[in-house]
Amino acid sequence: MSPGAPSADETAAPSLRSDAERNRARIIAAARTVFGRGGLNASMASVAREAGVGIATLFRRFPTKEDLVAAVFADRMDAYADVVTEALDDPDPWRGLVGIIESVCAMQAADYGFADVLTMTFPTAKTLEQRRIEVYHSVVQLIDRAKAAGRLREDFTPEDLVLIYMANAGVVNATGHDVPDAWRRVVALMIQSYQAPARGPLPDSPEPDALYRAMLRASQASFASPGPPERHGGT
Structure with a gap:
């Protein structure tokens, strides 16, 4: 690796943060759709489905x-x-x-x-x-x-x-x-x-x-x- 070149860990970190931010934005957009048509009784699982993410991912971004x-x-x-x-x-x-x-x-x-x-x-x-x-x-x-x-x-x-x-x-x-x-x-x-x-x-x-x-x-x-x-x- 040439001097000054970023390590694999350094390049991976921004990518992970970017993925996390994309997931967060996707979840918020999905929740806006789900809550907008079904009210707040709509389940977190239905939000996860709309967002195309796993329920664990949703709860990592939004614990409650x-x-x-x-x-x-x-x-x-x-x-x-x-x-x-x-x-x-x-x-x-x-x-x-x-x-x-x-x-x-x-x-x-x-x-x-x-x-x-x-x-x-x-x-x-x-x-x-x-x-x-x-x-x-x-x-x-x-x-x-x-x-x-x-x-x-x-x-x-x-x-x-x-x-x-x-x-x-x-x-x-x-x-x-x-x-x-x-x-x-x-x-x-x-x-x-x-x-x-x-x-x-x-x-x-x-x-x-x-x-x-x-x-x-x-x-x-x-x-x-x-x-x-x-x-x-x-x-």
Whole structure:
């Protein structure tokens, strides 16, 4: 071997790293497809099949399903944050809030996986959860502004926004194949019901801690389940 020429080990290492990175990208792309059409109940085995890798390779790259979810939906959470930032810049806070609801519900309708992400919580996915918290505080600001402007009913709470996403996810999952735009009517009805002046009192809002437990239970149930047959026909 000539002086200065790389050894076999040195040339092999970059190749191994390159293969690992290709596998990681392939797995993320596959998971985006599988979760997008089947929601988070889809199994890790189905992701491995879609990616064309062994299940052991998948778990080397992503030791837990939460790790994979965090990687797959990081860009979706960024897009959600961008929607909220744009809404905060709107001089009409009610229009901004409506824009958030409509845009995010449309994102749910287009991606079953993201529909699930917004109705669950993932304590070990620190970056994803931190992003969610940042967005939450921005939305609270907008809710307060819309109330101050007299456009949003006073008894609306941030937890109601979570309930909207939960309700929309249910409608999308139930009707996505046969009536793909049904969610639009349901969301419009909910938006109109929250507009001021209120047309009547509402039952008490869920306690934040109780709603968090419900979201956590949903994520635990989803990750524990082997997954139902995959749904098809999302918009």
